[in-house]
Amino acid sequence: MNFASDNIVGASAPVLQAIVEANAGAMAAYGNDEISKRVRARFSELFEREVSVFFAATGTAANALALSSAVPPYGLCVCHREAHIIDDECGAPEFFMHGAKLVGLPGVGAKLKADEVAAYLSSLPKAVKQMPPKALSISQVSEGGLVYSPDELAALGQVCREHSMFFHMDGARFANALVALGCTPAEMTWKQGVDILSFGATKNGGLMAEAIVVFKPELSEALDYRSKRAGQIISKGRLIAAQFEGYFADDHWLANARHANRMAKLLSEGLLQLPGVRLAWPTEANEVFPILPQALNQRLKAAGVLYNSWTELSLPEGEQIAEDEALIRLVASWATQEEDVRRLLEIATSGVERQAAE
Ligand SMILES: Cc1ncc(COP(=O)(O)O)c(C=O)c1O
Incomplete structure (x- = not known):
């Protein structure tokens, strides 16, 4: 009996089947294939608006790359003090942000409260010696297994807007939060002010299925270059994208x-x-x-x-x-x-x- 994590199991049958089906024949490499294009369009459909999608092999890569496009080297990224990005990624976000800093705030069950984030931000001196806050990152589901409601997300989104910060969601357990809330992907993200999302599917049936979903077009400007430099533009990209076809088909991911x-x-x-x-x-x-x-x-x-x-x-x-x-x-x-x-x-x-x- 193993209850250590949700990545101790393999990939689910529909995901594996989709990989097998995508395996035959020759197709363009580096994500320029028809399957990758189809899956990108599927993400736009799912989120009820045009989104840019960048596939990644790990959640750490997705988080680090997403944050690197949201936070300049002199900026701060606020998160929970138990966040995966600050505790479990061996400094990858800071490495990819080229000097920017993560700052961890407290909160029960690894969840942040909008008023506490706002109070922290107001307490920061507005001087050139102080790194300016440029992004907020939350995990949905939180590292304590708690789920932010749409209203809680909206309140955090509002704080971000008031402080001209980008709002990042680490959705390593996106589907678990979504079905717990019974809302739509749009209601759990951009409608509440989320600008960029690490969409995780690996824990919920994928093999190595992660994607950065960008709602704010300016954040996607250099992401293809950043991804390539991080080794995340995978040459047989169709096999990465195919996982999402199996994942989304017949609402397998929600089941x-x-x-x-x-x-x-x-x-x-x-x-x-x-x-x-x-x-x-x-x-x-x-x-x-x-x-x-x-x-x-x-x-x-x-x-x-x-x-x-x-x-x-x-x-x-x-x-x-x-x-x-x-x-x-x-x-x-x-x-x-x-x-x-x-x-x-x-x-x-x-x-x-x-x-x-x-
Ligand atoms: C909250 C959270 N974010 C991201 C990740 C993804 O990490 P990995 O780089 O292991 O795919 C995990 C996995 O444990 C996680 O729990």
Whole structure:
């Protein structure tokens, strides 16, 4: 039973099938093929407006390139202090921004609040010695598994406009957020002021399927050159693009995300039945952050359940992890078996029963 992340599983059958179908014959290289063109047009259809699309092999590349076009070398990019871009990308965004800095703000469940971002921005001295804020980057779903509502996104978008900043969304779990909200891709992005998006499909069934989707045309001006310099214009680009054909066909991507979210909900509800278990914050997409008695944590580990312990940095005010407790993260994916969720809950429950009998 592996709940360590949503990228511990392979690619889904429709995605693989689409790659196989795209494999035959000769086609133009470097994304100039018919499949890449079709997929770019599909993104415009999906977002209900003209968008520019740049494919990438990893989410890190998509984030770093997106930010490099939004932030000049002397600028600041504001994000959560647990954001993937600041914590998990080995400095790639700063490297590609050529000297620009990421600044991490606090927030429960790795989520930023518009008024807190605004207060931070107002506190910055307006002097030439101060790097000016040029972009805000949020993760939808957040690193704590929380989802920004359209209203919350609109409030952040407004702050960006007031401070002449670009608004970037790291959508590594875009589909999970979308189905959790039940809104359209447009309602979750540009309609709320998002200017540029890292659209992730790898975690939700892709093989290496990431795309930068640009809503503000000025941000796409040099992105093809930047992508090439970053080694992200892939010569057999049709095989990258084809993944998205399989992904979008028959709403496969939405079905995958709904399944993952449902598995997380099952896990979350089941764990909450156990004495001594509470959630650090609500389960809103495909990740669960329970606080468990250490005895239960050890029992799950001893039974071979795989997952990660989590940082206490973004707990709600007043919440504390006692010495005999642990904060962990369990992630469900498009491929998580309901059987595995039930098995984990059985192990957890039998552990509690045994403890009560002792
Ligand atoms: C929030 C977030 N952004 C981006 C990524 C993409 O990273 P990678 O470069 O591993 O594809 C991840 C993957 O863990 C993530 O969780």
